Amino acid sequence: MMMSASFSRQLLISTVLVLLVPLYVYFRRSSSSIRSKNPSVLPRNWPIIYMFPSFMANVHKLHDYLAVVLAGSDHNFRAHSPPGMGIRFFITCDPENARHIFTTNYTNFPKGAEFAAIFDIMGGALFTMDGEPCRRPRANLQRVLSSPRMVSRLAACCRDKVENGLLPLLAHMESTCTPIEVQELTSRLMFDLTSTMVFGVDSSLLSSDLPPMDAPAAMDTVMEVGFFRHVVPAACWKAMRRLNIGPERKLGKAHVVLRRFVAEMIQRRKTKGKHVGRNDEEQESSVEDILSSLINDPDYADDNLLCATLISYMLAGRDTVGTTLPWIFYNLAQNPDVVSNIRNELSPIIASRKVVIEGADAMGSMVIFEPEETKPLLYLKAVLYETLRLYPPAAIERKTVKTDDIMPSGHEVKAGDTILIAVHSMGRMEGLWGKDCLDYNPHRWLLQDGKKLRYVPSHKFLAFNSGPRMCPGKEIAVMQMKTIVAALVWNFDMELVEGHRIQPKMSCILQMKNGFMVNLKKREI
Numbered sequence: 264m265m266m267s268a269s270f271s272r273q274l275l276i277s278t279v280l281v282l283l284v285p286l287y288v289y290f291r292r293s294s295s296s297i298r299s300k301n302p303s304v305l306p307r308n309w310p311i312i313y314m315f316p317s318f319m320a321n322v323h324k325l326h327d328y329l330a331v332v333l334a335g336s337d338h339n340f341r342a343h344s345p346p347g348m349g350i351r352f353f354i355t356c357d358p359e360n361a362r363h364i365f366t367t368n369y370t371n372f373p374k375g376a377e378f379a380a381i382f383d384i385m386g387g388a389l390f391t392m393d394g395e396p397c398r399r400p401r402a403n404l405q406r407v408l409s410s411p412r413m414v415s416r417l418a419a420c421c422r423d424k425v426e427n428g429l430l431p432l433l434a435h436m437e438s439t440c441t442p443i444e445v446q447e448l449t450s451r452l453m454f455d456l457t458s459t460m461v462f463g464v465d466s467s468l469l470s471s472d473l474p475p476m477d478a479p480a481a482m483d484t485v486m487e488v489g490f491f492r493h494v495v496p497a498a499c500w501k502a503m504r505r506l507n508i509g510p511e512r513k514l515g516k517a518h519v520v521l522r523r524f525v526a527e528m529i530q531r532r533k534t535k536g537k538h539v540g541r542n543d544e545e546q547e548s549s550v551e552d553i554l555s556s557l558i559n560d561p562d563y564a565d566d567n568l569l570c571a572t573l574i575s576y577m578l579a580g581r582d583t584v585g586t587t588l589p590w591i592f593y594n595l596a597q598n599p600d601v602v603s604n605i606r607n608e609l610s611p612i613i614a615s616r617k618v619v620i621e622g623a624d625a626m627g628s629m630v631i632f633e634p635e636e637t638k639p640l641l642y643l644k645a646v647l648y649e650t651l652r653l654y655p656p657a658a659i660e661r662k663t664v665k666t667d668d669i670m671p672s673g674h675e676v677k678a679g680d681t682i683l684i685a686v687h688s689m690g691r692m693e694g695l696w697g698k699d700c701l702d703y704n705p706h707r708w709l710l711q712d713g714k715k716l717r718y719v720p721s722h723k724f725l726a727f728n729s730g731p732r733m734c735p736g737k738e739i740a741v742m743q744m745k746t747i748v749a750a751l752v753w754n755f756d757m758e759l760v761e762g763h764r765i766q767p768k769m770s771c772i773l774q775m776k777n778g779f780m781v782n783l784k785k786r787e788i
């Protein structure tokens with residue numbers, strides 16, 4: 264699943280080379296826009312090459328770099344190209360600006376044509392759409408995802424997968440003293456769960472023979488080359504695509520793999536013999552997966568659009584939860600007190616209901632938790648939110664400006680400007696979260712001795728987006744993460760493999776570059 268070291272190098276080299284060619288990607292600090300509290304942390308503005316050296320020196324740790332720059336510039340930062348080039352960036356992690364962009368004046372800040380071009384594999388799908396055309400597909404999707412039948416089916420699938428896939432596999436690996444790469448495992452798990460949600464078919468990647476991960480690897484490539492496309496001028500990556508060289512060559516192959524995967528899954532779904540699409544009324548009551556809600560919809564008669572849409576839902580479901588889970592376990596491995604608190608919250612459930620997993624053999628019995636049982640748990644939810652505050656999978660949101668506007672922070676933006684909303688930085692600002700903003704502390708989410716979850720508006724806690732395009736899968740994601748984390752934390756102790764370095768990958772999604780290696784030990788309960 265992980266990007267190979269050579270591709271990683273190739274991506275970095277291509278990024279550097281392509282950035283060196285056109286002068287217009289060089290950032291220039293607009294002196295009037297920065298009211299710095301600490302000018303030393305801001306990118307140095309060199310003659311001719313502008314902020315290019317600072318940018319290149321930090322591109323491998325872009326999110327941390329942006330957090331420092333934004334903390335030093337009152338949460339807002341403007342970067343321009345040299346005069347005449349017409350490239351203007353406004354980078355912000357100011358919640359009031361986020362509210363303006365995502366809600367109050369939402370129609371003035373579309374994702375834009377360049378965003379749609381960067382994610383061309385999802386061309387025409389909801390994810391790349393803007394404005395009024397979103398309304399219908401979004402409403403349809405929300406209807407499907409919130410139907411009681413779908414919700415209970417997804418909960419049952421998740422529970423069964425934990426019981427019959429995840430726990431036995433972990434028990435087996437533990438018994439053979441095999442260190443576990445958590446990110447690959449959660450990627451397999453979430454790929455299977457998301458395939459079931461999207462196609463009604465389990466892709467069975469989470470099994471003891473660890474089958475090849477061609478389609479998940481292709482999805483990772485979409486996100487990694489998407490990052491490349493974001494940071495180099497469009498003309499450059501488009502030329503590389505025409506010539507079929509560098510990262511674009513790898514992306515072309517990934518597109519083929521993903522389209523083939525979708526075609527196979529549709530075929531398997533049909534062969535399964537379920538009623539895929541009937542009359543509206545019957546379909547409404549029988550929707551068990553997203554595909555059956557689309558297959559007879561005239562809006563999706565075009566096979567390319569259907570394929571793009573199904574790929575986008577696979578990415579929305581797998582990438583986000585699959586990326587968040589390793590960060591949760593990474594934080595738990597370093598905070599044993601948080602692990603104890605989770606176990607204390609789970610204990611009363613065990614007292615009232617215990618399920619013994621068959622097949623655990625010498626490992627003894629294991630316990631799972633029903634999604635209904637973990638639903639009311641507030642501390643566990645606080646653990647999820649605290650992880651998403653510090654490690655949001657979509658670390659940067661990109662918008663464009665339709666007509667000239669003034670931000671609540673007082674900054675002017677012009678039609679055609681690009682706005683980057685630094686979601687990752689927003690979770691790390693002292694002014695927003697207090698002096699302990701960098702500490703992992705789930706208690707910050709709790710009130711009244713842990714009896715109430717603190718309300719934080721979505722424009723300040725942006726992990727699930729905000730406004731009309733807020734994530735429609737939030738409740739499902741929370742259910743899945745609670746079920747998985749509860750089972751793992753209750754049944755196993757987890758220890759980081761010594762010397763393993765954790766760092767984010769250069770990607771549109773906040774994956775770990777080297778994965779996350781741990782040793783597991785079955786708990787004696």
Ligand code: HEM
Pocket residue numbers: 389390391397401404408576579580581583584587651655656657660725726727728731732733734735736737739740
């Ligand atoms: C930790 C879990 C998750 C997080 C943090 C998350 C976050 C997000 C974010 C930030 C967006 C906006 C992306 C953008 O417009 O640039 C989004 C959109 C979306 N999410 Fe989620 N998501 C999660 C899980 C899920 C799940 C499990 C599903 C499916 C059941 C899902 C379905 C979607 C869809 C379909 C969209 C597109 C909505 C639109 O464009 O209007 N997400 N999500």
